Structures are given as structure tokens and as C-alpha cells.
Amino acid sequence: MDLDALVKRFQKKDIIAFEKLYEMYWENICGVIYTIVRNKSLAEEICQDVFTKIWNNSDSYSPAKGRFFTWILNIARNAAIDEVRSKSFKNQKKNLSTDYFVGILEQEDEKNTDVDINGLKKLLNNLTDKCVRIISLLYFNGYTQKQASEELDIPLGTVKTRNRNCISRLRENMTLEWM
């Protein structure tokens, strides 16, 4: 199915098209949200909220503004960050940390989580911590280039190319995984 056509049908409030898009992206969106809120049931709840939001605001998407996934990714990030910054969440004394991937990869056992650590390790194989961090910040935490350069203490001009190199390695790992 052509993604553009599917998105167009979704924008015309075609519930079948919406279900297909949901099936395509819900695990990704829930995954992104989880890396921020670090709570399974909360992540799932926000995830459903995000899809509700994109259905209700389907008009505001335009392909000229970017990829459909990018659009929902942005909505998901914002929803998750809002939740973490909300009062109720602060009471749980958790901070908005950006080192999810680094932390989870350092975890030796899989007792405390049902994340597919092995799969994640394969994907991030040969990626330096800095690479994992920059991908995490730009894609999962919604950092701007400037914010990322400050966070990682690297020149602003190198964020773009550094990120490209890191994504290239990720793509190599994906190819290897599927071979």
C-alpha cells in the first residue's frame, strides 16, 4: 500500500486507513514514549492518547511539512515530555534523563526489564556512546541541533554530519541483522 495514499485516506477520516497506520507505527510510537517515561502502562496510555490526537488533528498534517512518521514522532515526544514534566510525575522523583539507551545497554541482566536487550545491542553494535546519545537526543528527546551540541559539548556545525555517520552505522547494522 502506497503510504501517501494511505495518509490521504486517513486525513479524509477513513477509519480503515487509520487502523493500518496504527498497525504500522504503534510499536514505534509506544517505544519512543517508553524511552522517555520509562513506565510500560503509562507509555501505552500516552501512546493511545497520541493516536487519538493525530486522528483529531489529521488536518494539520501536510506532506510538505515532513514525513508522516516524523509528524507523529514529534507529537509523541511532546506528549511524553509533557507527562514527565507534569507535577504528578515529579512526585515520583524521576528526572527527564536522556541517557536511556546508554543505561539500558549497560544493564547486564534482563531481569528488571522485558526489553529485547540483545536485539537492541545488535542494532547499536559498533555505535559509540556519543553516537547513541546523539541519535537519542535528536530523535527520541526532541533536542534541536543547538541543544544537542551543548549537551554533547560538540561544535554546532558537526551535529549534522556526526548524526549522519551514526545513522549510517545503524543502517549497516540493520542490513547485517537481516542478512
Add this chain to the structure above:
Amino acid sequence: MYIPIAGEYDFRMDVEAYIASGILELYVAGLLSDEENLEVFHNAKEYPKIQKEIESIEASILALSKTAGPKISGKKGFNDLKVRIGQRKDTTVVQLPKEKTNWAAYTGWAAAILLAAGLFWFYTESDKLQSEIEVVQKENEVLEQQIFEARNSLASSEELLNSIRDKNITVVPLGGQEVSPSSYAKVYWNQEEGKVLVDAQGLPEPPDGMVYQVWSLKLSPLTPTSLGLLEDFLADDNKIFALANPNESEAFGITLEPAGGSEAPTMEQLYTLGAVSS
């Protein structure tokens, strides 16, 4: 691949350099300005290689985001979402096969359509019945009128019959004359009452603007006296006309005259003539 049009070559972008710049990665991350997004959008349309690159970058982020979190059961699923967006009323999660049909909505619509069709049918039916009732009412009126007329006609027929049977009646047959040999008529003359009934069934229909005129005749000398006109000849069903006749008639004649009748009979237009036998 992109094939440059003559004169456009100089403006062709360096696709490889564009891809290598890392702008597409930022595009997928959603970190570009609106202007830059639009530029990438157009370039991706123009250069399939750029489009492919964007899709590959997106695929890597999709893979990473999918693997990043713990397996979420997904038991809330799309049905829960349908409830949230108001496409589903109940909150029970029912596992339906893929490509499921929203039967509730379809049934609802079907019911609504049936109801509308039903209402429309009832409306037209009642409209039809209403006009049928009107037709029947009109037919009844016509029937009543006909019955009324038939009663009248019967009464007048009886009256007619009685008049003819009266013992004082003299019957005078009138035979066809030169101008119309096949014509005939009968005059029933009640001398006591001074009335005649003219049975003019044997006369042809008078032409437009003409009328039959009945004459009482004295024979010697020949003296015609007008008894009157057979007005409305066409409309009269039984073609029997009642006229007054106070004369000592010896014969009766019927002529065709201009509308309104004549002072004296036009003998060339004498249709029938008959003498009173005594």
C-alpha cells in the same frame, strides 16, 4: 535517475553531496525549518535517490524505536482507540479478525436508510391513498348524479308513456318529403289539453345554424301556424318535444329553418308532413 533538460544542467544539484550533508537525517528527525522541509520535499519528488535515502533513514529509526522499549502487549489496541475517537461506543475489547468491518456503524446506517425509505414509502402510499379517496369521492358524486338523472329520466319516461297512452291522444305519423324522403316523425296530439308531443327521432341532425320548426296546418286554404322550434335537438336524448297546440290542426309539418325560426315555413325545406286522420 533524473535526466536534465537542456539549459537546466547548470542548476542540477549535486545529489550525492546533498545526501552526504546529513540534512535528510535532520529532516526525518523533524529538526528542519518549514522552508527546509519544503525544499527536501520537492527534492525528494524530483530525485528518487533522495526519496530512497529518506525512507532508509526513517526505516532505521523505526527499527530502533521499535526495539527500544519493552514489549507492550498492545492489548488496548485499535478498539480502545476507536472508543477514544468516538467511533465505538462500548469499552469491551473484542478481538476481531483483521480487515474487520464496523458492523455497528453499517447496521446503524442500514437501519437509518431503511427507516428513511420506509417513511418515504409510507408518505407516498398515504399520498396515493389520499388521491384514490378523492377519485372515489368524485366517482360517487358522478354516480349519485347519474342515479338522480336516471330517476328523473324514468319519471319523465313514465310521464311520457302516460301521455302517449292517454285515450284522448291522436297519433299523427309524418312521412318524409322530397328534400329528405327517409325522414319521419310522429305527433301525439292531446286535443283536450291543447298539447302535442313531437317524436323527432326519425329526423337527421340539423346543420349548424339551422333548427327544425313544427307547423300546424289548415288545409283549405293552406294556413300554417308555427307551434314552435325543436330547440337543442342534438342535446335532447329521446328527441321528444312537448309543444302547445291550441289550433284546429288538419295536418302537421316540420321544416328546416334558420336559427330562431321563420314567420312562414320554407316549403323547399319541408322534411316531414302528415295529415290528421279523422
